[in-house]
Amino acid sequence: MSDSVLTAENVYKEFWTSNRERVAALQAVSIAVPDNAFVCIVGPSGCGKSTLLRLFSGLEKPTSGQVSYRQKPVNRPSAQIGMVFQEYSLLPWRTVADNVALGLEFAGMPKGERAGRAADYLGLVGLGDFAQAYPHELSGGMRQRAAIARALAVAPDVLLMDEPFGALDAHMRILLQKELLRIWENHRQTVIFVTHSVDEALYLADIILVMSRRPGRIKATIQVDMPRPRDRAIPRYGQLYADILAMMDEVT
Numbered sequence: 001m002s003d004s005v006l007t008a009e010n011v012y013k014e015f016w017t018s019n020r021e022r023v024a025a026l027q028a029v030s031i032a033v034p035d036n037a038f039v040c041i042v043g044p045s046g047c048g049k050s051t052l053l054r055l056f057s058g059l060e061k062p063t064s065g066q067v068s069y070r071q072k073p074v075n076r077p078s079a080q081i082g083m084v085f086q087e088y089s090l091l092p093w094r095t096v097a098d099n100v101a102l103g104l105e106f107a108g109m110p111k112g113e114r115a116g117r118a119a120d121y122l123g124l125v126g127l128g129d130f131a132q133a134y135p136h137e138l139s140g141g142m143r144q145r146a147a148i149a150r151a152l153a154v155a156p157d158v159l160l161m162d163e164p165f166g167a168l169d170a171h172m173r174i175l176l177q178k179e180l181l182r183i184w185e186n187h188r189q190t191v192i193f194v195t196h197s198v199d200e201a202l203y204l205a206d207i208i209l210v211m212s213r214r215p216g217r218i219k220a221t222i223q224v225d226m227p228r229p230r231d232r233a234i235p236r237y238g239q240l241y242a243d244i245l246a247m248m249d250e251v252t
């Protein structure tokens with residue numbers, strides 16, 4: 001585990017609902033995420049995927065067990081671990097450039113430097129011409145690119161992505177999958193990416209974690225042995241796709 005960037009050791013997480021019922025979201029989850037890996041998490045709805053990501057980000061704490069970042073317990077959100085959510089989460093009253101500069105502002109970077117860095121990252125995601133636009137002037141795909149630029153601008157060591165392309169149409173989704181891989185191949189942050197889509201996981205990941213129904217456990221860890229860029233038409237793709245779907249269909 002020493003070269004792992006993030007680890008979960010025997011993590012159990014429960015919530016209390018407003019009706020005072022106990023919900024076990026995760027049980028006996030142990031994972032070691034290798035440095036620079038692209039990891040996708042798939043599993044049935046409600047199995048605890050977002051909860052696991054929130055534990056890694058420090059937004060939630062395990063009920064028992066331990067979550068660590070580079071061998072240190074994760075207690076709170078930090079600049080080393082960036083997060084991108086499904087909903088674009090841009091501030092509507094700030095321009096796109098000012099949204100991208102937000103994390104840099106929190107990190108105390110001087111204003112002049114922030115503007116340059118924000119411009120670089122907007123260029124990286126193909127939004128160079130929209131720096132002064134407001135979020136409502138952008139399409140869903142463009143907003144999500146801006147959210148990715150904002151997360152990347154602080155140069156996090158790990159990028160956690162919770163269904164970032166879930167609200168996009170199929171064409172935009174495929175385009176952004178390609179762009180994300182292009183960026184990742186240049187920067188090689190460790191990425192943990194939650195998705196409902198087995199196809200998306202197979203296209204993106206080095207490692208796919210398949211979770212069971214709630215309480216979520218890690219049911220399988222699949223090393224995706226296909227070179228990139230991946231060809232959805234090859235038999236190996238179809239075979240892995242069918243195997244993972246079958247695992248997700250099983251009751252436990």
Ligand SMILES: Nc1ncnc2c1ncn2[C@@H]1O[C@H](COP(=O)(O)OP(=O)(O)OP(=O)(O)O)[C@@H](O)[C@H]1O
Binds near residue numbers: 044047051
């Ligand atoms: N703050 C909370 N309070 C109470 N229950 C919660 C809370 N957060 C999550 N849960 C419950 O924990 C379980 C796991 O939720 P989570 O959002 O992690 O699942 P998910 O796999 O990400 O779901 P989906 O794929 O539908 O987005 C669900 O039953 C959910 O209702």
